[in-house]
Amino acid sequence: MFKKILATTALAVGLAGAAFADDKTKVGFVYVGPINDGGWTQGHDHGRQELEKHFGDKVETVFVENVPEGPDAERIMTQMALTGTDIIFATSFGFMDPTINVAAKFPDVKFEHATGYKQADNVSVYSARFYEGRAIQGTIAGRMTKSNIVGYIGSVPIPEVVRGINSAYIHAKKVNPDVEFKVIWIYEWMNPAKEADAAKALLEQGADVILQHTDSTAPLAAAKEAGAIGFGQASDMYDFAPNPRVSSIIDDWAPYYIERTQAVMDGTWSSTNTWGGIASGMVGIGEITDAVPADVKAEALAMKDAIVAGTYHPFTGPLNKQDGTPWLAEGEVADDGALAGMSFYVEGLTGEIPQ
Structure with a gap:
């Protein structure tokens, strides 16, 4: 319950400011762990921070940490989509079905799912070797x-x-x-x-x-x-x-997050399947x-x-x-x-x- 309260609070605080920044591309991140876990989630959040550095005031990023894999993930992504988020990165395998479910309700929002295999017209998948x-x-x-x-x-x-x-x-x-x-x-x-x-x-x-x-x-x-x-x-x-x-x-997710956000800005985003390794960085x-x-x-x-x-x-x-x-x-x-x-x-x- 404490994690759910944290997640809801973080979303409310993070999205409140975003709602007033309609000229910006809004980018959401859903994390399975805390951003200071020293491992997986911290790596993804580093990518989010690098995204902000790259685009400056052209983007608004929001994130929710400690999201359990299951119904909570679907609820969080729904809230993100309802508040005008343009692209949502769901960063854990167990977010796969929730991502597909929410994407079907919001065809104009782009979704990216890490380590999964289910795609849709507005859902891409990405992972690392x-x-x-x-x-x-x-x-x-x-x-x-x-x-x-x-x-x-x-x-x-x-x-x-x-x-x-x-x-x-x-x-x-x-x-x-x-x-x-x-x-x-x-x-x-x-x-x-x-x-x-x-x-x-x-x-x-x-x-x-x-x-x-x-x-x-x-x-x-x-x-x-x-x-x-x-x-x-x-x-x-x-x-x-x-x-x-x-x-x-x-795991260096920053270049991918920057590339995919740029595609949203350019109107060139399409559903893709990316599996990068050491050679790609x-x-x-x-x-x-x-x-x-x-x-x-x-x-x-x-x-x-x-x-x-x-x-x-x-x-x-x-x-x-x-x-x-x-x-x-x-x-x-x-x-x-x-x-x-x-x-x-x-x-x-x-x-x-x-x-």
Whole structure:
């Protein structure tokens, strides 16, 4: 209830001024977490701030944080649309159906949904190829683990998260055949207490490297206390550098937000499907610190360069599914359709993906 009150208050305050600025392009953002989460939502809000800097008084931005995935998201987006917002960015997977529902009622408003797959005439989708960054993290993890156990904190079991686990494991295994991954799911994008508990449980099981697809810095705090290493997620989390945070995946949404807002201003906006990676700048690799040996750093950066050049794809065969069924033949590269719907672990990973 407290989160709902915060959200409603923030919307009322944020939109009150916007209603009197009809000459401006109004841009709305719906966030699943707080803007200071240090991870996913903070990354999106950084993009919003950069949007404001770029356009100055030509735009008016509004946002609501801590919006649960479900009916609340639909209510918030409806309120935004009713108050004259021109384009709304819904920034979490669970906002997908609410976005489609609201968009159908407001055909003149443009909607952009992050990490989803449902489009409409006035709904675009966009996401980042986080799995490229996971390949680099997996390489570092496989080289640096001494226990040969890497812990991975999964958030919500959707293809995006499964892809990341697979990519990290494939590349850790390439450089360290003895490596083992242990995965704990928390079924939320952000819950610092659950994230901390999951990290501690993985550390107690022998992990000395912690990977995460969750939004807070709690896993890094647990890794620091245990003398393990970890990686920033979605934002740089550089406050924990040079150790335990030895690198990070950084989501840079600003160029996309600027481009799509400009399209609204120009009258050229159309429904699109964008999936950007390291080459496009949508995925950044945070500084690899000196806690990582020089040769390992060089290896990781060489992989980054190859991904950017298009000479290497993280999902290149031979690869089998968890049950040993052949998936990709030698040299075969997974297509985007297979990656977008990934619902299986690769061979070598243990445990089941929750349904």
